[in-house]
Amino acid sequence: MDQYKHGAQYPRAVNPAGLAxxxxxxxxxxxxxxxxxxxxxxxxxxxxxxxxxxxxxxxAEQVLANLASALAGVGSDVNKLAQVRVYIVDVGHWSSFNEIYARWAGDARPARAVVPVPALHFGLKIEIEAIALQ
Structure with a gap:
């Protein structure tokens, strides 16, 4: 593809150790x-x-630990997060999540959305996806 001829890198998939x-x-x-x-x-x-x-x-603590492991597996960390999207099954958990997240993120303040959803896989209560810098 032409876009890769000008110095762009091919995407590299990684499944870091410590994650299922x-x-x-x-x-x-x-x-x-x-x-x-x-x-x-x-x-x-x-x-x-x-x-x-x-x-x-x-x-919530397990999901944040998974996110930290994912970032560490490619040489990044919470301070390099640009955007975080959180899905929760009950908006009533928002304040509890915000407290746990603030403790976990420390001084990092990436852009963030917390999105209430009706259900997640396996009956779980939270899912997080993110974009970070290397």
Missing amino acids: APGGHYSHVLVANGLIFVSGQLPIDGDGGKLTDRPFEAQ
């Missing part, structure tokens, strides 16, 4: 031209265990 294998035809992370795209992370531990029966707070 993707549950479908996708990669946890795609790196392209200095940007990192993190696929939606669910509250699933590194062994593939779904935290379906755990409280929202435990699920």
